[in-house]
Amino acid sequence: MSSDGNPRQTAFEELVLDGLTRTFGSYTAVDGLNATIRGGEFVALLGPSGCGKSTVLNLLAGLLEPTSGSIWLDDERVDIVQSEKRDFGMVFQNYALFPHLTVADNVGFGLAVRKVAKPERRRRVREALELVQLVDQADKRPAQLSGGQQQRVAIARAVVTEPRLVLMDEPLSNLDAKLRLDMRTEIRLLHQKLGLTTVYVTHDQQEALSLADRLIVLLGGVVQQIGTPQEIYQHPQSPYVAAFVGYRNRLPLTVADTRSDTTRVRGGDVELLAAGAELPQHGEVVAMMRAEDLTVTSADSPRGPNRISMTVRVVEYQGNHYAVEGRTASGSILHAHSTFPVRPGEDVTVAVDPERLRLYAAPDGTDDIDDQVALAAEGQRI
Structure with missing residues (x-):
């Protein structure tokens, strides 16, 4: 966030997925995905287990290489860039916190790897903890926190480096119903404050509808529909999409x-x-x-x-x-x-x-x- 409290400028204008395909032997997990995500946008990849949404996220993160197709940030092709050099933040389903580090050190880990000076690192870690309301937990270990607090630490760690893109892989799936609802609101507020471009994977249609600016609905690695929550909810284009957003009969x-x-x-x-x-x-x-x-x-x-x-x-x-x-x-x-x-x-x-x-x-x-x-x-x- 900028010093005046307004969302900072986004690091790019467009993230383009161009014919993105990933196969595992004879199995096609993602099949010719074409999509454009605007800078500052919150986009949810929505679909049931096995539809290809997590594979898309792993391709974006650089944890997998595409079989064909490409990923572009404006004029920069990023699918050929090493994962650690893409400047993306990742929030995992299982938090992936270091148990031996304090909350503050977990949040500041990425800054330390980037060799950010200690005074600057302390300032940014404190700001990130303020955003997720965990300043008073800075000296604790992850095991001393609740599940919701651990997820907040994971989110703070992902955003503290001010990445070009934030990737979230079903980050609320391990929380109980009330915590999921509370964290949903906090994630949306955080996105609004920071203005970071976010790609969010979920199989929960209510989660996707409430959080995202736009949804990409997937089945069998193929895009079924792209649109705003209102468009997807009110005008599903196929029986599959309709069933997934509540048309049960x-x-x-x-x-x-x-x-x-x-x-x-x-x-x-x-x-x-x-x-x-x-x-x-x-x-x-x-x-x-x-x-x-x-x-x-x-x-x-x-x-x-x-x-x-x-x-x-x-x-x-x-x-x-x-x-x-x-x-x-x-x-x-x-x-x-x-x-x-x-x-x-x-x-x-x-x-x-x-x-x-x-x-x-x-x-x-x-x-x-x-x-x-x-x-x-x-x-x-x-």
Whole structure:
């Protein structure tokens, strides 16, 4: 941070990943990744385990070499530069602190390696500890700190050298739910204060949505969508992306008719109307809905478009609503929210607003989409 308290100027204008590919034998972990990250931007790489996000981070850090493609900071090609000479900061999932060093010495380690003079080193270490609110812990060893405090030390160590790029590899995954929420806020505040360019790996969609300026959603090493949190959340471009950002319900249906910006779809005893631009005009489709957009009414509600009958299987009380899982007559499992209690075995009707329904043309490989959606939805229970 500059002396006037404002975020310092970023060290580059653009970080460009150009056709970045990494293979391990016959397995392709990252496949032709193209992306541009602006200086000062916070970008999250989002996807399930095995999607290639950590491989991308390791390629950026120089811990792996690309099989093909390149990485550029403006006009400087950095994938051919040794890892320790890239001037990048790294925050690991397991903190990677030196147990025999004090907190202050852990934070100042990178400065010592760079042979920064001791007075300057002490000043910058103190500033970094102030940023993460750990000045009073400076003389302790890592084992004397809580998990959240250790993660703050790791973050302070990564930013104290004022690196050109900060890389974070699922840094909150070892913390409990409350600490994760608290640290999420602190990481965002720290990014705003310092203005450092950050690439953040996570499989947690809420974490990515709350922290990032933009998201890169990956599957099988291939980019599925790049956009702002609002774009990804409100306008997912595929069933896979939709499943990963909370569209838990999926129904295979067929287009019955279209009128200007609405499409009517049917299948078995289900008939739904979707509203919006660029909807499928014919053929088989995948209809997807968020659980919170599928609301329970009652069994005697009038039947019609956007109302589906189902039998309740499981009910979970979640404070301001009940999470309800049910099965339709055709065997489809649906997840909905209810503002009133219902019981397993009860017949209910669920309804969805046409504006909240997403339709996607069904891909040729139905097995593939089943696998992809299941993989995306794993762990993304909303």
